[in-house]
Amino acid sequence: MPGTTVKRVTAADVARSLGLSRATVGFVLNDTPGQTIPESTRERVLAEAKRLGYRANSAAQALASGRSRIVLLVLPDWPLDYSMRTNLDEASLALDEAGYSLVTMTPHPGGHARPLWETLRPDVVVGMAPFTPEQLAEIRSSGVQQIIPPVAAGESGAAGELGFAEGPRLQVDHLLDRGCRRLAFAASADPRIAELVGQRRELARRTLLERNGSAFAAEAAVDESDAAAQLRAWVDDGIDGIVAYNDDIAAIMLGAAVRAGIRVPGQLAIVGHDDTPLARLIVPALTTVRVDNVGLGRYLAELALSAATGSAPPIAGPETDAHLVVRETA
Known part of the structure; x- marks a missing residue:
């Protein structure tokens, strides 16, 4: 009934x-x-x-043992793209193999939901991006002992430098090495990832400055509605290489080039980032940067498990490196 x-x-x-x-x-x-x-x-x-x-009764067991065997992963308010999904799937699998559950949450500005670090009593709270000082204080006051990273945004040690952060450097180096001289940076217009876009753009800009002593000839946030006009303006201005924030943006620019009859890579070379399935399937196939999201997910899980069990933290290995995948667009 x-x-x-x-x-x-x-x-x-x-x-x-x-x-x-x-x-x-x-x-x-x-x-x-x-x-x-x-x-x-x-x-x-x-x-x-x-x-x-x-x-x-898992709640009673957690109370008796002092452990919930839950890892809470706090995600920034980013789109859940292919790279993020692959990362989370592998982290969840690795934690499950060790007897832990992965739970994710995304705090939203102005949200009223009670934070899961208060209701779940997780053994470990992991931030995909550094926490604000206010978040860090709230997590600690809830009784969580293990927090990754343990310091707030802007403090020393807030974010480690892993090899995959060098992806934008690989993009710029490849375009310059193949003879491109006037480069543009094609960014995402999604305001949720403005900070991440800015980080990749800055890494690419520094590389260009070190190699050529100059900045990007042009920069713009693009989407499907204005890609054609933006691309035509760039090509007319002599742009011969595009560093795209990710494969989605690279595909938008590539589509605009194909429809406009601009030869890729003859007139214009394009390099994406993330090596999504789209990069392999689109014609011509995208030259892009590959990050081992499977290995990275396992590394994230091992980092959380080391905090939960008191074991030695993992050493970042090849799974945190970025690699250029050369295909047809550059």
Whole structure:
């Protein structure tokens, strides 16, 4: 019937069904160390628990052990693109293999939802981007002991420098090495990722300055509505190479070039970033930067597990490097 509450099967129900003491059943179901329970009894308890539909009370177990076995990943308000999804899928799988659950949350400006670090009591809170001082104070006051990164945005050590941050350098180097001399930076117009776009643009700009002693000949945020006009203006101004924020932006510019009859890479070379499936499927195929999001997801999981268990933190390896994938557009 609607509204009927199903009674939860408890360890006491299993004990009563088997005629065993609650203590014995509790030792088996909780896998309590140091107890000498006959294997035949253990098998009977587990079989009966399964038959009755017994499920452990995770909240009670967390209270008793002081651990929830939950890792909370706090995401910036970014679009959930291919790279992010791959990263999260692999981190979730790696944590599951270790007996932990990955839960994600995205704080929104002006939001009224209670933060999950208060309601879930996670063992570890990980920020995909550094926390604000206010967030860090709130997380600590909720009782969470392990926070990654442990310092707020703008403080020393707030964000590590991993190899994949060199992707924009690879983009610029490749275009210059193939003979391009007037480069433009094509950015995303999505305001949610303005900071990330700015970081990639700055890395690319510094590379261009080191190599040529000059800045970008042009920069613009583009979308489908204005890509054609922007591209025509750039080509008329002598732009012969485009550094795109990501593969989506690169594909928008490539599509505009194809429709305008601009030869790629004959007249204009384009390099994307992220090596999404789109980069391989579009014609001509995109030259882009590949980041091992699978390896990066596992590295993120290992970082969280080291904080949860007190083990040594992982050392960033090849999975955090960026690699140029040369295809047809540059």
